Amino acid sequence: MDVRKKLEILADAAKYDASCSSSGGQRKAAKEGLGSVEGMGICHSYTPDGRCVSLLKILLTNFCIYDCQYCINRISSDTARARFTPDEVVRLTLDFYKRNYIEGLFLSSGVIKSPDYTMEQLVEVARTLREVHRFQGYIHLKTVPGASKELIDAAGRHADRLSANIELPTETDLRKLAPEKSFAVTGETMKEISTRVARSKAEREESPKAPKFAPAGQSTQMIVGATPTPDAAILDTASRLYSRFGLKRVYYSAYSPIPLVDARLPAKAPPLVREHRLYQADWLLRFYGFRVDELAPPEHPDLSLEMDPKLAWALRRRESFPVDVNRAPREWLLRVPGMGVRTVDRLIRIRRWHRITLADLARLRVPLTRVKPFIVTADHRPTGLLDSPRLAERVTPPATQLSLFTAAHEARTGEL
Template sequence: MDVRKKLEILADAAKYDASCASSGGKRKSTPGGLGSVEGMGICHSYTPDGRCVSLLKILLTNFCIYDCQYCINRISSDTPRARFTPEEVVRLTLDFYKRNYIEGLFLSSGVLKSPDYTMEQLVQVARTLREQHQFQGYIHLKAVPGASQELIDQAGTYADRLSANIELPTDADLSKLAPEKSFAVTGETMREIHVRVEQSKAERQESPKAPRFAPAGQSTQMLVGATPTPDAVILDTAHQLYTRYRLKRVYYSAYSPIPLVDARLPAKAPPLVREHRLYQADWLLRFYGFHVGELLPPEQPDLSLDMDPKLAWALRRREAFPVDVNRAPREMLLRVPGLGVRTVDRLLRIRKWHKLTLEDLARLRVPLNRVKPFIVTADHRPTALLDSPRLPERVRPSAEQLSLFSTAVVARTGEL
């Protein structure tokens, strides 16, 4: 099979992996080197679903020894198969880079022969790019759960980011649909990466010349909608991963029905807006001070598809509003629907010098129709708005407005 045909098959197979953001890498160009990664990342082009990427995103192979029922590349699937050699991936990466198509590589793979064998192949690609071709662009490698500590150490030496996918939100889900995998094995791989990342940071504090290990950290991905698991459990799993392993991101990927589907899997994909709401809730947990139990109480274990999770929380807690933007602490301002982290920080700086008015908020491009029922300013105090049964209609975006937002845009900005 020629390289062009392999690329067609393996690039298409890689589209199911969403955990490919490049933000966080800071490799600088060196004399005689090739490529660079600077600042906030290298995202320049957009996929049809709104994700911004400029990475060569492929699988090393879609052959796999596992039979995960939700995966199109499972061993029992009749999908067309292909396999790159490490040398072919290196050549493709350099050729694409020199044509200015990409600025980095996202390389994943099915598990071929064993986790260690597959990881050796992935590491060989990264090692060849870094050592033989002095490639300084972004490299994201899959960390195959169950691979040896030595191979994980080598991968982190050459890659900017590593990712071991948790795939499903609970161990029970994995046992049902992917019995060859487990949370324990994936969690151990994540722990090894976390330990090495922290160790590298400590070493670099003592000596800036100490080698970096996965400087952009690690990420993971969970399928949404492949099992009946509610959003509360999905977000609780994500929160535990952030807490235990200091992950940079947890990516949520809506389940996509595949041919010859297992009877235990749904026939239809979940609404894409569910993925969108999970990203919004994830941002609230990480940057706004919310807890899973606040966003999803026991009586409501799934996120509302009609409104964003911060607005849903505010409508359940109307007694906490209105909030005086001239007096309220930062923690409370972050809970006002329509106020994002950067906006709140600007408000805190401005109010040191004068009383905030609606005009000040308008200058900061705050969505006033959305915010006004929940705040008090020097020239505004809501009356009976919070008691109105039609308040949700007044403050939530219309269906037409909602369709303009992509999951990736909200996941990047987090202005909720």
């Protein structure tokens, strides 16, 4: 099979992996090197400052010894198979870079022979790019749960980011649909990466010349909608992963129905807006001080599809509002629908000099229709707005504007 045909198969197979991000990469090109994370650059990811970085996103192979029922590449699937050699991946990466198509590589793989054998192949790609071709672009490697510590250590020395997929939100889900995998094995891999990242940071504080280990940290992915597990359990698993292993991101991937589906799997994909709401809730957990039981309480274990989780929480807690933007502490301002971290920090600086008015909020591009029922300013006090039975309709953007207002604005700025 020629390389072009392999690329067609393995690039398509990689589309199911959502955890493709270059966020956090700071590797700069050396004079004698090739490529850079820093410049604009086939998968598009965004760095924390909003720059677009294009990555070649492929699998080393879609052969796999596991039989995960939700996966198109499982051993019992009749999908077309292909496999790159490490040298072919290296050549593809360099050729795509030289044509200015990409700025880096995202490389995953099905498990062939064993976790260690697969990990050796992935590490060889990264090692050859770095040591032989002096490639300074971004590299994201999938780590295979169960691979040896020595191979994980080698992967982290060459890759900017590592990731080990948790796959499903609970151990029960894994036992049902992927019995060859377990939280314990994946957790050990995540723990090893976390320990090495922390050790590397400590060593570099003592000596800036100490080698880096996965400087952009680690991430993981969970499939959403393959099982009836509610959003509360999904977010609880994500919260524990963040606190235990210091993950940079948990990615949520809506289940995509596949041919010859197992009877235990749903016939239809979940609505994509559910995936979007989980990302919003994840952001609130990490940067806004919310707890899982606030966003998805026992009486409402699934997030609302009609409104974002912060607004849904505010409507359940109307007695906590309105909040005086001139007096309220930062943690309460962050809970006002429509006000994000950047806006709140600016307001706190401004109010040291004069009292905040609606005009100040307008200059900061705060969506006034959305926030007015929940705040008090020097020239505004909501009278009866919070008691309105149609408040949710008034402050929720029309569904037709979701991709424009919510997805673009929140994904880029984090203003929820």
